[in-house]
Amino acid sequence: MKRRQFLTLPLIGVPLYFARELSGQGREQRSNLKVKTPVVVSTWDSGIKANNAAWPILEKKGRSLDAVEAAGRASEDEPSCCVGLQAWPDRDGRVTLDASIMEGDGGCGSVSFLERIRHPVSVARKVMETTPHVLLSGEGAQAFAVANGFPLEDGRLSPDAEKEWRKWLEKSNYKPIVNIENRSSWPPADAGGSELAPPYRFDDGSFNHDTMATVALDSCGKMAGMVTTSGMAFKMRGRVGDSPIIGAGMFVDNEAGAAVSSGVGEEVIRICGTHTVVEQMRMGRTPEQACREAVRRIVKRDPAKARELQVGFLAISKKGEIGAFAVQKGFTYSVTNAEWPKGKVFESKSYF
Numbered sequence: 001m002k003r004r005q006f007l008t009l010p011l012i013g014v015p016l017y018f019a020r021e022l023s024g025q026g027r028e029q030r031s032n033l034k035v036k037t038p039v040v041v042s043t044w045d046s047g048i049k050a051n052n053a054a055w056p057i058l059e060k061k062g063r064s065l066d067a068v069e070a071a072g073r074a075s076e077d078e079p080s081c082c083v084g085l086q087a088w089p090d091r092d093g094r095v096t097l098d099a100s101i102m103e104g105d106g107g108c109g110s111v112s113f114l115e116r117i118r119h120p121v122s123v124a125r126k127v128m129e130t131t132p133h134v135l136l137s138g139e140g141a142q143a144f145a146v147a148n149g150f151p152l153e154d155g156r157l158s159p160d161a162e163k164e165w166r167k168w169l170e171k172s173n174y175k176p177i178v179n180i181e182n183r184s185s186w187p188p189a190d191a192g193g194s195e196l197a198p199p200y201r202f203d204d205g206s207f208n209h210d211t212m213a214t215v216a217l218d219s220c221g222k223m224a225g226m227v228t229t230s231g232m233a234f235k236m237r238g239r240v241g242d243s244p245i246i247g248a249g250m251f252v253d254n255e256a257g258a259a260v261s262s263g264v265g266e267e268v269i270r271i272c273g274t275h276t277v278v279e280q281m282r283m284g285r286t287p288e289q290a291c292r293e294a295v296r297r298i299v300k301r302d303p304a305k306a307r308e309l310q311v312g313f314l315a316i317s318k319k320g321e322i323g324a325f326a327v328q329k330g331f332t333y334s335v336t337n338a339e340w341p342k343g344k345v346f347e348s349k350s351y352f
């Protein structure tokens with residue numbers, strides 16, 4: 001089942017135990033989960049599949065960097081609303097992808113606004129390993145990918161994405177407002193019902209939307225992380241979220257820990273989300289406490305807005321403790337190691 005379908009099945013008539021699963025409730029919650037290493041941890045229930053691609057590498061004492069890249073590629077191959085070329089597009093009907101990858105020694109690479117390339121996470125790794133830069137974007141990122149042997153795919157939407165985009169178009173009235181940054185009210189009174197930002201929730205109440213992010217700690221004690229996403233569905237063309245921004249959507253430091261985020265990227269960028277989480281762990285906080293502090297900063301900035309959006313942080317300390325915290329209920333993560341070789345899903349605690 002696709003992630004979006006999983007999150008949006010109608011609740012009427014669904015047995016109670018299943019309804020609880022839909023919101024993520026009913027999953028085990030653990031505050032201080034100390035696990036055997038090596039270990040790989042990914043966002044959401046679908047993280048199990050990502051972990052399945054990473055675990056054989058870690059199990060054979062492979063590198064965390066190879067493991068997280070394999071997790072990203074598996075997610076990018078999987079049809080879903082939210083990752084890879086089959087995902088839902090921007091408001092102009094084009095799929096634009098963001099991805100990043102980082103090692104615990106500070107090596108990192110990312111791509112943003114990348115079109116028609118199937119494996120952005122691998123392009124991000126190429127940026128890291130073969131250029132003096134950290135982030136390549138748009139046409140330049142695409143040209144770099146093609147020059148490095150990544151095939152240029154056709155730009156057609158998947159049938160599911162086409163359907164959802166056309167449905168969204170029926171209601172949206174895309175009319176950018178001049179100087180919107182200077183308006184004090186949100187949405188501006190003269191917006192005339194236009195959709196100024198991607199919807200934080202879809203009509204069925206489910207949140208927009210699910211990034212895949214993975215962190216791994218290998219048998220040498222080295223950490224790596226990756227994030228791969230199509231960003232918020234129906235975003236403004238050119239919009240880039242937190243996922244390719246090092247320290248926002250993902251941050252890794254072997255001396256402290258690693259963290260990733262999923263949710264409304266603008267909120268994460270504003271507080272340098274995952275860098276905040278890792279610095280909190282460096283100061284002695286547990287991963288859950290560190291994630292909670294980042295969430296607290298998001299909620300404090302605008303409590304009313306925070307009620308309407310989702311952000312989840314997931315972190316692992318250098319000691320192999322795992323923790324998460326989210327603005328809303330329903331943020332889950334998948335853990336795979338020798339104890340749970342097929343993976344186990346946990347639910348994070350939340351502010352609301």
Ligand code: SD4
Nearest residue numbers: 209210211231241263265
């Ligand atoms: C973004 N954080 O582009 C990403 C989107 C996302 O679940 O899903 N998150 O803002």
